[in-house]
Amino acid sequence: MVMIGALSKDGDSRKISQKIEKQIEAQQKKNSKTYKILLLGASDSGKSTISKQIKILNTNGFSQEEIMSFIPVIRRNLLDSAKMLIKFVGNEDVPLDPLNIHNCEIIERFIPNPGELVSTMFGKAIFDLWTVSNIRRCMYRNDSLLIDSAPYFFQRATAICSPDYVPSIDDILHSRNSTMGISEISFSLDHLQIRMFDVGGQRTERRKWIYCFENVNSIIFCVSLNDFDKKLFERNVANRNRLLESVALFDSIINSQWFVESSIILFLNKFDLFRKKLEHVPFTDHFPQFSGKNNVKNITKFILWMFVNPSVNRQRHNIYPHITTAVDTSNIKVVFAAVKETILQHSLKEVGMF
Ligand SMILES: Nc1nc2c(ncn2[C@@H]2O[C@H](COP(=O)(O)OP(=O)(O)OP(=O)(O)O)[C@@H](O)[C@H]2O)c(=O)[nH]1
Ligand SMILES: [Mg+2]
Structure with a gap:
């Protein structure tokens, strides 16, 4: 607490009021709730690209030194x-x-x-x-x-x-460097102090995920729609369809006891590449069980169903899906505005106000 004594000069009073403001600001920061988000998903699904976009949209972006490091x-x-x-x-x-x-x-x-x-x-x-x-x-x-x-x-x-x-920002967003370990980005969103964690999606990296599983408020699970015709390269599982691998991973995450209280946000990512690919790769060559009309909308709905159907979503989470193109800042800006609503509602629910 700051004692305000007799103030003789304007300068003194300004200094004291600045000190008080700083103390109030520090107290507010302390009071603001920390909200933890995990970016999860298979390797190459776009987690780090989303994290780069969050840095661009919610912090000061990349410094010159960071730009050159790419x-x-x-x-x-x-x-x-x-x-x-x-x-x-x-x-x-x-x-x-x-x-x-x-x-x-x-x-x-x-x-x-x-x-x-x-x-x-x-x-x-x-x-x-x-x-x-x-x-x-x-x-x-x-x-x-x-x-x-x-x-x-x-x-x-x-x-x-x-x-x-x-490098231009587009070059940075398109660059590919598989994440090893766990990296964190912090920013504030209204009264919330967000801590967002990006992890490596390769099978060998997933054993590290558990280190950040405690007290998770939201999960953003990224899926590459462009993976529907791709196979895994990793040993023991070579030839497994990568989209199916992603569904299995999503299943294990959303039914885990760690995330009973977490809100689940699903990013069906790489929509730009997916749409282009469907022009020359028949979806049914890889998913013959798909019997709907062969257009982007129906195929996207089918893929979404693979993730949210009750046999996968056994804990009956409310899943918030978004179709995303992570390299497109304007798209992520719109998507993140909706995600922000989900996060704020969820944080109010957690304190019993919703
Ligand atoms: N065209 C396009 N490229 C994308 C999109 N999302 C990600 N990419 C690219 O896909 C590659 C992989 O993206 P990352 O963000 O590194 O994937 P990741 O999930 O972090 O991968 P790991 O770190 O290995 O787990 C990068 O070259 C990105 O530029 C998208 O929506 N459209
Ligand atoms: Mg990564």
Whole structure:
């Protein structure tokens, strides 16, 4: 408590009132309730991308230093994807003109310095190849073996390989670096102090999840809709459909005793890629049991049902589903406004006010 004695000068009184304001602010912070959110889901479902968007939308975004720290990751993503693409082109013996055969050789022979990839020649070679329709078709035939952002990075290859490259926010959102361990982001939402945890979704990482299972208020479970035709790569479970794996993981989470009181928010993510894929991959090739009309809306409803039907949702949670494109900030802004309502209602319910 601050004692206010006789105030002789204006300066003194200003100082004291500033001190009081600071104390009140600190007290309010102490009083504001902490609300814990876990981002869960299989690997590659978009958890860290959501976490990046939350950082953009609810904190000061990325510092210049943080932006520059993405350069090695982005260049590695481009390099690995380009090498992989050249391998597919070779395996399939895709017919090419002499100029593009030379471009393939440049990519094949390229050896970067560790963490660095500043050959403008490499950038131009991959960008030129990416304009060839034979190459694009070859990529789409093999896209389940590439990272989802490969086409984005091929398109951006020239900029990414220039010596004075500075990543754009879109580049950062498209970058792929599998999470190891647990990372936390904190921000305030009305009277709530939110602590959001992002974890690694690979099978080997999931054993660490338990360390953040205590006192969880909400779970945001991310699903990649684009996984409906993909198989797992991990040993012992290779060939298992990745969407089915995601359903099994969701089942184990929402029926766990840890989360009886938690609100469950479901993000059906990568809607942009999913919609595009359905134009050339028949859904029924992978889910023959689907008998509805073959359009994006019905297929999305079918997938949602796979997650929320009573045989999965045995604890009868209220599940709050959203269709998301995590790389699109405006989409996540709208979705998060709705999520905010869920969080605020849930926090009031917890103190018996709703
Ligand atoms: N086009 C598109 N790409 C997305 C979307 N969501 C995520 N991605 C991309 O998918 C890749 C994987 O996303 P991450 O956020 O790293 O996935 P994660 O769930 O954190 O993966 P782990 O850390 O391995 O568990 C990244 O390259 C993202 O840019 C989306 O909605 N649309
Ligand atoms: Mg991650």
